[in-house]
Amino acid sequence: MVLRVGGMASGMDTESIIKDLMKAERIPLDKLKQKKQTLEWQRDQYREMNLLLNDFKNLTSSTGMKKTQNYRASAVTTSNESLVTATSSTAASQGSYNISSVTKLASAETWVTAKLNETAGETLDATKALSDAANNSFAKDFAWTSGKVESKTLSGVTGGNTVSLGVAAGSVQSADAVKMSVKVNGVDYNVIAPGDSFDASKNQAKIDADGNITFSNSIAAGSTVKVDYISVAQNGEQYADFSITAQTSKGEVEENFLISSTDTLNQVVSKVNGSNAGVSMFFDMATNKISLMQKETGDFTKDNNGDYTLNTASNLSISGVFATDILKLDNTAAVSKGSDAEFVINGLATTRKSNTFDMNGVSITLKGTFDSTQAISLSVSKDTDTVYNNIKDFVDKYNTLIAAISKKTSEERYRDYTPLTDEQREQLSDKQQEQWEEKAKSGLLRRDTTLTGVLSTMRSNFSQAVTNSSTNASYNQLAEIGITTSSNYLEGGKLEIDETKLKKALAENPEAVEALFIGGSGSTSVSEQGIIHRLYNTVDKAMDQLKDRAGSAGYTNQKFAIGRQLTSVDNSITRFEDRLTQVEDRYWKQFTAMEKAMQNANSQSAYLMQQFSS
Numbered sequence: 001m002v003l004r005v006g007g008m009a010s011g012m013d014t015e016s017i018i019k020d021l022m023k024a025e026r027i028p029l030d031k032l033k034q035k036k037q038t039l040e041w042q043r044d045q046y047r048e049m050n051l052l053l054n055d056f057k058n059l060t061s062s063t064g065m066k067k068t069q070n071y072r073a074s075a076v077t078t079s080n081e082s083l084v085t086a087t088s089s090t091a092a093s094q095g096s097y098n099i100s101s102v103t104k105l106a107s108a109e110t111w112v113t114a115k116l117n118e119t120a121g122e123t124l125d126a127t128k129a130l131s132d133a134a135n136n137s138f139a140k141d142f143a144w145t146s147g148k149v150e151s152k153t154l155s156g157v158t159g160g161n162t163v164s165l166g167v168a169a170g171s172v173q174s175a176d177a178v179k180m181s182v183k184v185n186g187v188d189y190n191v192i193a194p195g196d197s198f199d200a201s202k203n204q205a206k207i208d209a210d211g212n213i214t215f216s217n218s219i220a221a222g223s224t225v226k227v228d229y230i231s232v233a234q235n236g237e238q239y240a241d242f243s244i245t246a247q248t249s250k251g252e253v254e255e256n257f258l259i260s261s262t263d264t265l266n267q268v269v270s271k272v273n274g275s276n277a278g279v280s281m282f283f284d285m286a287t288n289k290i291s292l293m294q295k296e297t298g299d300f301t302k303d304n305n306g307d308y309t310l311n312t313a314s315n316l317s318i319s320g321v322f323a324t325d326i327l328k329l330d331n332t333a334a335v336s337k338g339s340d341a342e343f344v345i346n347g348l349a350t351t352r353k354s355n356t357f358d359m360n361g362v363s364i365t366l367k368g369t370f371d372s373t374q375a376i377s378l379s380v381s382k383d384t385d386t387v388y389n390n391i392k393d394f395v396d397k398y399n400t401l402i403a404a405i406s407k408k409t410s411e412e413r414y415r416d417y418t419p420l421t422d423e424q425r426e427q428l429s430d431k432q433q434e435q436w437e438e439k440a441k442s443g444l445l446r447r448d449t450t451l452t453g454v455l456s457t458m459r460s461n462f463s464q465a466v467t468n469s470s471t472n473a474s475y476n477q478l479a480e481i482g483i484t485t486s487s488n489y490l491e492g493g494k495l496e497i498d499e500t501k502l503k504k505a506l507a508e509n510p511e512a513v514e515a516l517f518i519g520g521s522g523s524t525s526v527s528e529q530g531i532i533h534r535l536y537n538t539v540d541k542a543m544d545q546l547k548d549r550a551g552s553a554g555y556t557n558q559k560f561a562i563g564r565q566l567t568s569v570d571n572s573i574t575r576f577e578d579r580l581t582q583v584e585d586r587y588w589k590q591f592t593a594m595e596k597a598m599q600n601a602n603s604q605s606a607y608l609m610q611q612f613s614s
Helices: 014-059 174-179 265-273 321-326 384-409 422-426 430-441 449-463 499-508 510-518 531-550 561-613
Strands: 074-078 084-088 095-104 108-112 148-154 160-164 181-184 187-191 204-207 212-219 225-231 238-248 251-260 279-284 289-297 316-319 334-336 341-345 348-352 356-359 362-366 376-382 483-485 495-497
Touching (some): 014 430, 212 225, 316 321, 384 510
Antiparallel strands (some): 095 341, 181 225, 238 316, 279 289
16 A cells, blocks of 8 residues: 655645646556447347347248248138028148038036025035035035045156055055055046956056055156055045946046045035036036036037947046035936037038038037028138238238348448547437437448348348259249339348239139248258248258357357457456556555655755754
């Protein structure tokens, strides 16, 4: 630490003098900081251009203009939308359909129970425990089974054929194992009795008294196993169980439910609705009845040919005394069996499980029944307006991109406007600083070879003929379908569309237009690739070059060229700041030495004067 003595003997403002001297010394440091600021601005502008390119790259990707549906849109008209509606996919071909009648709509199977408390004077509170006779007397005589319902989820198991619940030995009621539930990653495993043999072709599990679960096949490491099981009763714990078996579009689904005597009716409803049984249950307090409805429509006791394939009267079958005695899901329930939609289309009488179905790429929705006097016609035609709008939107976004790049690469460079130093900022207002920086940032990417190069290559991508075998000979260039480059060279290759010509091409040969844009996807020859594939590859290459130069969010400085320059400048700034500290210390040492010398001289002068005067 340098002792700083200022002006005591000389009377000079040493601090101001040294500050002025250091201003000159700091000029190279200010230039380094200005260089750093310029590099940061340049880096940020490159990244802004890369974001624009990335947006356009996404537009030309497999989720954008590479999708065939952008070129194959169809429209469906219906003669009566109140009874039949339809939409088309890219697979739809032009044609017409006649639905002469709909005799039945598809419906979901529903069960509506009798009253849960039919006896006069019985109480029912869906928020109270089922075993609470004071509030739920309709269940007071139910014969509960001794045992405690428990649930456990094992996450990230090691895999293999066995897992453990991690409970005390002998605490699981294995005799009731078939009533328990095991799910592996949400998939049901049928629990069989401990003494039964596995069927290796099925998902099965066994649970022993010690809580060990054995599977019929090996489960993957990291799996999640959820188990609802019954443990040995303590303090009078009781339970009941029931099952729902549902015939569905995916086959038969069986779900078993364990109900604790302390559960409420609302909790029972919640368990059913949260299961894989594919049903929706609710309890209506106004009528004290339960409604159970299958989530899918259709009759799943027979196939699409109308042949009965199952020995079930309904899609749903429910078993267990809890279901019959408490929930009243028994022969007293009013069952409306699930039904298929029945209709006649183009003279063919047929059925469907759902009121919405696909036919040759057309999604048809039946909304009501009608007879032949109200026959409805559907007409599928090419939707040239939608395809035209897709292409126009793409061209507009391309024009926006090249306009932004052209503007950036042609900005005027104001070399007299360098980044402001701290001292310069203090002398300017906020508005003046903003105006100065606007000019200082201008032209940092002027005539950049990567950006001007991508513009040039994209123009070539559009102008070069497409020669893939799927194109019609007359549609090998964009100009032939009405898309041309602006005659104004100042617009940097902006595209213009002749709406009439493009719509005519889409109407006459949409396949050739599609091939012109996305044909030749597997070819390595640029001339055979469709325009969208060319543009994607061009933009992707330019983005890589810009990342090498300016990086992107999350990049460390060592991964890109400007970053390495910034690191070098930072190191130079640190070294120069250390040097300035040394220079400033040297100045203070020199002035301090001068002050001391002058103080000594003044002391000697005073002594001599005293001697002469005595």
